[in-house]
Amino acid sequence: xxxxxxxxxxxxxxxxxxxxxxxxxxxxxxxxxxxxxxxxxxxxxxxxxxxxxxxxxxxxxxxxxxxxxxxxxxxxxxxxxxxxxxxxxxxxxxxxxxxxxxxxxxxxxxxxxxxxxxxxxxxxxxxxxxxxxxxxxxxxxxxxxxxxxxxxxxxxxxxxxxxxxxxxxxxxxxxxxx
Numbered sequence: 702x703x704x705x706x707x708x709x710x711x712x713x714x715x716x717x718x719x720x721x722x723x724x725x726x727x728x729x730x731x732x733x734x735x736x737x738x739x740x741x742x743x744x745x746x747x748x749x750x751x752x753x754x755x756x757x758x759x760x761x762x763x764x765x766x767x768x769x770x771x772x773x774x775x776x777x778x779x780x781x782x783x784x785x786x787x788x789x790x791x792x793x794x795x796x797x798x799x800x801x802x803x804x805x806x807x808x809x810x811x812x813x814x815x816x817x818x819x820x821x822x823x824x825x826x827x828x829x830x831x832x833x834x835x836x837x838x839x840x841x842x843x844x845x846x847x848x849x850x851x852x853x854x855x856x857x858x859x860x861x862x863x864x865x866x867x868x869x870x871x872x873x874x875x876x877x878x879x
Contacts, residue, residue, distance in 0.1 A: 702725045702734060702736075705727035705728075705729065705730060705732055705734070706732075706734065707727065707730055707732045708727060708729050708730045708732075710727050710728050710729035710730065711727075711728050712725040712726060712727050712728065712734060713725070713726055713728055714726075717733050720733075724736075736810075737810075738805070738810045738811055738812050739772055739773075739810065739811050739812075740772065740773040740779070740782070740811070740812050740814065741770055741771065741772060741773070741811050741812070741813045741814070741851075742770060742771070742772075742773045742779050742782035742783045742786060742813075742814050742815075742816075743768045743769050743770020743771065743783060743786055743787070743813075743814075743815050743816070744768065744769055744770070744783050744784075744786070744787045744795055744797070744815060744816050744817075744818040745768055745801060745815050745816070745817050745818060745855060745856070745859055746768075746769065746787060746791070746793055746795050746818045746819075746820045747817070747818065747819055747820060748819075748820040748823060748836055750838055750839075751836035751837055751838050752768075752836065752837050752839075752842070752856065752859070753768075753769070753791060753793060753820060753825065753834065753835070753836055753837075754766045754767065754768060754834070754835060754836075754837055754842070754843075755767055755768070755769050755790050755791050755827070755828075755830075755831040755833070755834050756827075756831060756832040756833040756834070756835075757830065757831065757832065757848055758827070758829070758830050758831050758832045759830050761848075762848035762849065764832065765846050765847060765848035766843050766846050766847050766848060766852075767847065767848040767849060767852050768815060768852050768855065768856075769786055769787040769789075769790040769791045769793065770783075770786050770790075770813070770815065771786040771789065771790065771830075779800070779814055779816075780797055780816070783795075783797060783814075783815075783816045783818070784797065787818065788828075789828045789829070789830065790827075790828045790830050790831050790834075791825045791826070791827070791828060791831060791834045792824075792825050792826045792827070792828055792834075793820055793824075793825035793834070794820070794821040794822065794824075795818035795819060795820055795821060796818060796819045796821060797816045797817075797818050798816065798817040798818060798819060798868075799816065799817055799868070799870075800814060800815075800816055800870055801815050801816055801817040801855065801858075801859070801868060801870065801871065802814070802815045802851070802854065802855040802858060802870070802871045802872070803815075803870070803871070803872045804851045804854065804871075804872065804873050804874065804875055805873070805874040805875070806850075806851065806874075806875050807874055807875065807876065808875075808876065808877040813849075813851040815851075815855045817859075817868060823836075839860045842856060850875055850878075851875065854871075854873075855871075858871045
């Protein structure tokens with residue numbers, strides 16, 4: 702950040718009084734510009750024994766498979782974001798069941814939250830950000846072609862939990878792959 706979004710004056714990176722982290726602070730109006738993680742919200746949409754996955758039509762990870770998810774918008778709840786993203790990416794209508802996985806991806810300043818969800822019907826199709834949308838049984842999941850680690854982790858939890866008949870909330874933090 703170079704300039705204040707309130708008055709356009711230059712900003713400097715300093716630790717404001719009473720804070721413990723560097724923040725961009727305006728040299729003219731003293732506005733503190735906080736930068737916080739972005740929320741990526743999505744679903745694990747289930748139909749019978751299958752999971753709905755989307756093949757990405759955009760970067761990052763163009764052509765790789767993912768769960769329907771995307772950035773939460775201001776003014777919406779996490780549940781609204783999950784439902785909207787599933788509709789946008791897969792033209793799929795879902796009923797949310799419960800929050801299922803939440804992973805902090807510290808190296809890109811994101812939090813990924815996935816809800817378990819039941820597909821309401823099989824009338825789905827690729828949205829603007831998807832090349833393809835398909836249902837996959839566990840043995841059919843294209844594991845090497847999954848776009849993101851949080852997707853793979855969420856799917857592994859899902860299949861293991863389904864086998865045990867219980868779905869606890871899974872949380873954690875991911876470090877960069879070295």
